[in-house]
Amino acid sequence: MARRVLIADDSAVARVTVARRVRAAGLEVVEHDSVAAASTVDASTLTCALLDFDLGDGFGVDVAARLRAAEATLPIAFFTSTNKDELDARAEAFGPVFAKPDELDAAIDWVERQSRA
Numbered sequence: 001m002a003r004r005v006l007i008a009d010d011s012a013v014a015r016v017t018v019a020r021r022v023r024a025a026g027l028e029v030v031e032h033d034s035v036a037a038a039s040t041v042d043a044s045t046l047t048c049a050l051l052d053f054d055l056g057d058g059f060g061v062d063v064a065a066r067l068r069a070a071e072a073t074l075p076i077a078f079f080t081s082t083n084k085d086e087l088d089a090r091a092e093a094f095g096p097v098f099a100k101p102d103e104l105d106a107a108i109d110w111v112e113r114q115s116r117a
Contacts, residue, residue: 003115004028006049008038008063009079010056014100018050018079021108027115038063043070048114050107052100053080053091064094075114079107 005022009015010033019029027047032038035058038051049067051060064076078091081100091097098107 003047004030004045005111005115006030006032006038006041006046006051006067008032008034008049008055008060009052010034010054011052014052014079018104018107021104022050022111025108025112025115027111035059035062039066041067043067043074046071046074048075048077048111050077050079050111053078053082053097061090061094064091068094075117077107077110079103 005027007015007019007022007029009018012033015031015033019031022029030041035055051063053060060078067074067076076094078097079100080097096110
């Protein structure tokens with residue numbers, strides 16, 4: 001199976017930056033900018049997902065719930081500028097939460113580790 005990562009972020013700058021780094025690590029990337037678009041991805045084709053918390057038309061936790069309903073063990077993390085105090089507690093229940101932009105390297109490292117698992 002291809003090592004394929006879902007990157008969902010409504011900020012084009014953040015999404016492209018993360019996607020570029022993930023591709024440089026040799027992984028295939030699926031990019032989406034909304035809950036509606038990200039929710040169309042077949043979870044069985046993914047190695048992991050890195051989601052923004054606020055996607056403009058909804059929340060990354062909604063995408064995470066759909067992905068996990070289809071693939072119960074899919075690794076999911078969040079890369080977000082949303083204040084930790086404002087995060088829905090459900091986000092941390094899915095996996096790690098990385099602060100945007102300061103923890104970009106940590107988020108990329110997490111994605112790379114998932115692809116080796």
